[in-house]
């Protein structure tokens with residue numbers, strides 16, 4: 001009996017929590033992509049690499065503290081964007097979508113660690129894993145709407 005009351009009260013508690021979630025998805029998924037995810041991923045990807053132009057090779061990497069902080073800031077935003085993608089109202093399901101969003105969060109957190117360590121090679125390598133995290137979700141949830149877009153991206 002004791003057990004049953006306990007179970008009942010925890011079910012009621014759960015119901016109460018569900019009735020008034022403390023956070024809610026306000027911006028659309030497209031807005032999160034366009035205003036948070038895309039610009040900040042670009043900061044990460046543009047920060048390191050080798051740029052070949054005629055007669056010139058540029059090894060790009062953050063050099064000043066300010067430049068490193070920009071990579072730290074953008075990877076922080078991407079990390080938390082992973083959490084935002086999991087919110088009710090944005091998540092497309094409760095299974096693989098969550099794994100894809102978690103993959104973004106973890107890849108971005110790894111970039112952040114590398115930026116904090118001022119490790120150029122690690123930012124480059126983990127930037128690649130970040131790209132994989134984007135594409136993993138897109139192949140499953142974005143391109144399915146219009147498979148032709150796979151070819152144009």
Ligand code: HEC
Pocket residue numbers: 029030033037038041078085097100101104130131133134135137138141142
């Ligand atoms: C958990 C899933 C998920 C992850 C992770 C994800 N996206 Fe997206 N993204 C989507 C979906 C779904 C759409 C399509 C939105 C729509 O049109 O309804 C989209 C759309 C886009 C678009 C197209 C926007 C447009 O207007 O056509 C770009 C560009 C984009 N994402 C970039 C990124 C980048 C860069 C990353 C990684 C840093 C990323 N996304 C990570 C799910 C994801």
